[in-house]
Amino acid sequence: MQRRRLKRMLIGAFATCAVLADAGAAAAQAAASNEQVAISTPPAGADAWVKDHSLGRALPDPATAEPAAVAAFFASLTPAQQDQLAHAYPLVVGNLDGAPLQLRYRANALAVTAEVATARARAADKSLDADQHALAVSRANDCQALLTPGRQILSFDPRGRGLVSEVFGDLASAQRVSVIVPGSDTDLGHFDRSVEPLRSPAGMARALRAEEQREAPGTRTAVVAWTGYVTPVGLGPDAVTSRLADVGAPRLARLLGGLAQTSSPTAPPALLCHSYGSVVCGTLAPKLRGETTDLVVLGSPGMGVQNADELGTGVHVWATRNPSDWIGNVPYLEVGGLGHGADPTSADFGAEQIASTGAAGHMGYFADGTASLHNFAAIALGDYQAVSYRLS
Structure with a gap:
């Protein structure tokens, strides 16, 4: 009973701070959101895939096969055999x-083409109520946009609110790679926005890559907008626990393992972790090994630790938060699994404190001309001398 009461108090604190700082009625409504169902299992078709012996051998189990084993398996196939599997199991291959x-x-x-057809068929169902019809139309439109020529969809899973990741640039030949790890309220329907694009992972990724090209036009870069985990909705119960991050972190680790097999940058991919995404990155960090990974947190509610040393030696942590970001008003604490620990932008946390001059609000860090966007690009490029630091 006491734990439930404390949980309600923390949720209320998060929501109240957000409402007061952002003057948003939507934030108050979001506080009552239902908990989300995390996705940890392989996508549709995985069971049939595991049972398929049409090539005369076992196919790598999507639930357990390491990316290196997956890469070796596909390297052993002919192009025709690869295409055969992609056509038979598009959701499996597309997420492997x-x-x-x-x-x-x-x-x-x-897979996206099939989902467009499914959503359009659902939208034509006369038995649907107005809300269900609108959701079906929205899903069809969101998916159709992903089929625009030139888009490189690295992963797609239509379950639940929908997961999708996209590559900007030539990932196979990139010298420097970055991964955007977004926070709450990101999913298929909010992956790419035509209005206020910097509120979406795709918009952030486009802005980062454009800045990288401005700062280092001779360097081949690629940015991955990764919405590969189920995020919290609003400031409900999921926002104050690490439950969804605990499921998301292994999925992010698999992404990085896959990139190690299919790309060869000069340094590990830089992780840019926004809002609740920094909880995901904080959960993953102690498990990173090998060459140091640059890990940038922006607008963070905490990383699940009290100081950067607890994140291990595999990461170089950078942090920023602009003065008008409402996230600075949330309780930076952790009690009984509720809350996300210390403020990464505090002086004693141990992260390098970078400037975000010009950025406004919780979603303004990738705006053109801001110190934050410049710094993100400089870090992703490995041009550390060009980074500007926050003044004490």
Whole structure:
């Protein structure tokens, strides 16, 4: 009973701070949101895939196969055999970290096309009520936009609110790679916005890559907009626990494992973790090994630790928060699994404090001309001398 009461108090504190700081009625409504169902299992078709012996051998189990084993398996196939699997199991191949990039793009185009047809058929169902009809139309439109020529969809899963990730640039030849890890309220329907694009992972990724090209036009770069986990909705119960981050972190680890097989940048991919995404990155960080990974947190509610040392030696942590970001008003604490620990922008946390001059609000860090966007690009490029620091 006491734990439930404390949970309600923390949720209320998060929501109240957000409402007061952002003057948003939507934030108050979001506080009552239902808990989300995390996705940890392989996508549709995985069971049939595991049972398929049409190639005369076992196919790598999507639930357990390491990206290196997946890469070795596909390297042993002919192009015709690869295409056969992509057409038979587009959702499996399209989400299989370690599979060839171009094959995944093709498989995901097939999967997205199928989802467009499914959503349109649902929208034509006369038995649907107005809300269900609107959701079906929205899903069809969101998916159709992903089929625009030139888009490189690295992963797609229509379950629940929908998961999708996209590559900007030539990932196979990139010298520097970055991954955007977004926070709450990101999903298929909010992955790419034509209005206020910087509120979406795709918009953030486009802005980062454009800045990288401005700062280092001779460097080949690629940015992955990764919405590969189920995020919290609003400031409800999920926002104050690490439950969804605990499921998302292994999925992010698999992405990085796949990139290690299918790309060869000069340094590990930089992780840019926004809002609740920094909880995901904080959960993953102690498990990272090898060459140091640059991990940038922006607008963070905490990383699940009290100081950067607890994140292990595999990461170099950078942090920023602009003065008008409402996230600075949430309780930076952790009690009984509720809350996300210390403020990464506090002086004693141990992260490098970078400037975000010009950024406004919780979603303004990738705006053109801001110090934050410049710094993100400089860090992603490995140009550390160009980074500007926050003044004390």
